[in-house]
Every structure is written in C-alpha cells, then in structure tokens.
Amino acid sequence: MTTAQLVIAIIGMTVVSVITRGFFLMSNRELPLPHWLMQGLRYAPLAALVAAIAPEIVMTNGVLIDTWRDARLFAVAVGSAYFVWRRDILGMILAGVAVLLALRLGLGW
C-alpha cells in the first residue's frame, strides 16, 4: 500500500472509532436499541476477530501449513492452555511468545 492509501485507511478507521463509540450518542432524541443489533453483536466481533487471526496461525504465504513443526501452533497451544488455566490475556501472550521464541531460536521452526 502507498502511504496515501495507508493515511486514508487510518482516517477511515478513526471515523469508525468515532461512529461506533458515539453511535447512540449522536442523535438528540433517544433511539431504541434494535433487536438485530443485539443479536449480531453477540457473534460479529467474535467472527471478525477469529477471521483475522485464523489464517495468521495456520497458513504460510497463503497456503495451509502441512507440518506440525511450526512454532506458532505450539505458541497457540501453550497460550490457550494458560488462558484456560488462569483466564489472563497478558499471561497468555507471555507464555505463547516464550514458546514461540524458544522454538524459533532453539530449533529453527
């Protein structure tokens, strides 16, 4: 992407932040919370997050990995186990990164 395109994307994302956070604050009249929004809210953020990260975990250069010797898989497994144990995102990141670095630098995975 060119710098100009990146700047436009950032302006757009800033507008998205303002619109979503101010959604029901914009109007001077009180608006009822529509039912479809409540329903979509339950799944859309989860789906968007998962969609963004799944390819980053199991694909390399746009192709599904065909080896288990990939540091990312172990980082995710250990990080996930930590999250189940403690329900702590910070600890999960640290545990996952520790495994990632150990396998990358130690075994070259």
Add this chain to the structure above:
Amino acid sequence: MLGPSLGMSAWALVTGVAMVKAGLPVPVAVAMTLFVYAGSAQLAALPLLAAGAPLWVILTTAFCVNLRFVIFSAQWRKYFGHRPRWQRLLLGYLAVDLNYVLFVRRFPKPKPAPEQWPYFWGGIVWNWLSWQAPSLLGIALADRIPTEWGLGFAGVLALLGVAYSLLAGRKTWVAGGVAAIAAVAAFGFPLKLNIVVAIAAGVAVGMVLDRWIPDAKAEPST
C-alpha cells in the same frame, strides 16, 4: 484500576510492535495509535493493510470488531445524554472497554449524578496515557527486534485471548469455529474478501443456532 491497566499497557506495547512489524511506516503507526485508539481493530486490520485489501474490507472488519462499543454508547447515553452533542461524541470516542466496565461498576444506577463527571474524566485520561505511552514505546523499539523472532505474533495471541473471552456457550464456539474455517478456506478470494465471508458465515450460523436452540435463560438486556 492498576491491575487491569497494566495488562492493557502490555497489550499496547504489543500493538505498537505489531504495527511496525506488519510494515507500517513509523509516522503512520504513530497516527494510527493516536487517532484510531482501538487495539483490537488495529491488530485485526494489520494483515489486511499488509495485503493491500480494499478500504471497505478494512473498515467493515474494524466496524465489526468495534460493534461492542455501539452497545456501550447506548449505556453512556443514560449517564451523559443531557450533555451537548459535541461533548457526548467526544466522551464516547474516548471511552474504551475498561472505562466502561469500571464506570458501570462504580455507578450501577443508570442515572446522571454530579460526581460521575470527574470520575469519568479521571478514568479516561489515565486510560489514554496508559495505552498511548507503551504503544509509542513499542513503535520506537520495534525496529531493534529482529523480524525472524516473530514477535508480531504476540498481536495474534492478544486477539486470540480477546476472542476466547467472547466465547459464552456452545453456540459461540460453533459460530467462531465456522468463521475460522471460512477465513482459511476462502483465503484465495481476491481483495481479502475471505474476512467478510467469514464474518457473514459466523454471524449467520450464530443467528440460525439462536433460532433452533433458544437460550435456557433470557439474555440480560443492556
């Protein structure tokens, strides 16, 4: 407030590093953290920016990741609805997850009260600083860390943690699983449309499951 904001600062550091590792020029990364000010949306947008996805796909993704704020805004209105519009929009824009959670815990009754204003701004300023400072530090340090170490992956782990915390019951597991499979299966689609396909698939499956298997207890209304 210190415990949770420490965790958030670490996440901000990760986001700062991840932005530069994804290939954003430093000034662009600085502008992104200062103006967009939405960690999950920023991290989710990084692979799309790196791949040159079209603007509408990037903005759709950011919008969906930010949808929770739409609900928060309805709640903020109950406390600050009497303020002028520019103040409402400013306070809405600056109020992120942690502010919301702490404020609602401190003022469970959704009614305006004079002591809310200083409490609100104290939280807002503190949160902004404890996000922006480590994020800028991450941007500054990113180039000293070799790319082969894969530290940008810390951003993926952070988002995965947020995704886990959104899981509530089997239906969300199924919806999330479908979205993940769709994102990978449709990866070859042009324009990073796999993200849009995956969001649509996840939401559709979730809503169909809602119709088939009603919740045992009613959803708490926000």
